[in-house]
Structures are given as structure tokens and as C-alpha cells.
Amino acid sequence: MAAISVSNLTYAYNSFSPPSLVDINIALTPGSRTILIGANGAGKSTLLQLLAGKKLVGDAADVRIKDQDVFRNSPEGVTFLGTEWAMNPVVRGDIGVAEFLDSVGGYRHKERRDRLLDLLDVDLDWRMHKISDGERRRVQLCFGLMAPWDILLLDEVTVDLDVMVRDDLLKFLKADSEARGATILYATHIFDGLNDFPTHIAHMRFGTFVTLPTSWPLPDRSNALTTTISATTALYNIALQWLKADREYSRELERQGKKVPRGARKDDVRSLPSCG
Incomplete structure (x- = not known):
């Protein structure tokens, strides 16, 4: 039985906005610790809030924690901590x-x-x-x-902590998860010091999973023996690589006219008001 399972989940905040999540299908095993990686607006917070039962979805979606419907039969032992x-x-x-x-x-x-x-x-x-x-x-x-929690949903909760307290907290959470077989799903933009924390990592972009929860460390595809990436290849570097790909993907959509451009606009030239 999966600790967290999501099937056929599409979610929009209202009827006139594009969906924030599109056809999400994931399953997380008990005792896993998964880091959600993605740019702002990727849908990480929305997914965590839905898993916590804070927003309702349509009947087509099946969102379960410990095999219980989070909206109709809320499971015990779920803790959500957000900003x-x-x-x-x-x-x-x-x-x-x-x-x-x-x-x-x-x-x-x-x-x-x-x-x-x-x-x-x-x-x-x-x-x-x-x-x-x-x-x-x-x-x-x-x-x-x-x-004590069975499922811990974390959304950027270490952003205000100093380095030492954050490190102590992550060690506590890892040890607690291992000792009790508890599951953690953690969305963050701070990757320093996280190398030894996750069992899985996942990549979200524009409301979908580009990379489903995948065992960490990632396999080194360039090695015929399929060894794992060494500790010198930090999770930070993987996150940076994925986020750069997200930005290039977004810019390509802008070039195709499928997305409103961000940043400075070269044709937006305005004169300063006259001083008199």
C-alpha cells in the first residue's frame, strides 16, 4: 500500500484560469523522503495543499493517504506545515x-x-x-x-531558519522517518545540505511532473555499471540543471507566442516626464 497515491488529478483554482495541476499520477512508498523540485508556479504548493485536504477536487481525481480518501475519509497522522x-x-x-x-x-x-x-x-x-x-x-x-506523524507535508518551512538550526532539523526529520517508517514530501528552494536527506527526488514544471519521484542518488547513465552519482555531485547541481531547463522551456513558449514574456521589454520605451 502506498503512503501517498494520486491518480487523474487535474486542478484549477477557478473556471477561468488554466489548471495549476494537470493529470498528476504518483505513488510514494512508506518511509520515503521525497524532495519536490520546481520553479515558482510549478504547482508544488498546490499539490501539498491538496494532499493535506485543504482544497477540494472533482470526482475524477483519486487522492489518497494511507489508502484513505483525503477529502471524504481524512486519515490520521498527517501533518502539513506551510509558509x-x-x-x-x-x-x-x-x-x-x-x-x-x-x-x-x-x-x-x-x-x-x-x-x-x-x-x-x-x-x-x-x-x-x-x-x-x-x-x-x-x-x-x-x-x-x-x-508523532505518519505523513509529513512540508512547504518551504526552513526558509527563515539559520544554517545550524536547519541542519539539526533535517537530521531530526531523517532519523524520525527512519525510526518510525514515516513518509516526508518536502518542497523547497534551498538545496544546500540536502544531499543525504532524500530517498527520492521529483521535478515539477507548469503543473506536471517532468520527473516522477525517482530514487536518490540518481543512477549515472554514462557508466556501463550504472553506478550512482557520487556525493560530490550535489542535489543542488541537479536542481540547478532542472531549473535551467525549466527557464529555457518557458522562454521557448514565449518565443512561440504561447506564453506572456517576462522580464524587460525592449519595445517599452517611455520618456521621463518633463520637469517644467
């Missing part, structure tokens, strides 16, 4: 971190909560309305991870 949390006015109110974590059940998971408090360097005396975005992100991670 919008830090902007929620509730978590910017005048409340202490200790009280906030207790209000969402931190006392029931004290051992994991305390481990995360140490790992994320969180001060229980912080007031939520007085801390920085990076500190608020640490509280979010403690809040989201203190209850």
Missing part, C-alpha cells in the same frame, strides 16, 4: 510560547516537545507578538512536529 502559518493573526497575538504549545496539546507529547524545544532553540518565555519571523517559524515547527 502561511506565520502570517496568521492568531499566532501573532500576545500569548506566551509555553501557553500556546500547551493549548495545542504540547503537554501530551512532552518528551518530543522538549526535544524539539532544545533542537530549535525555542524560549518558552517568548511572546508570540514580539518574536522575529525566524523565531516564529521555530515555534511553528515545534507545534507541528511534537505529535
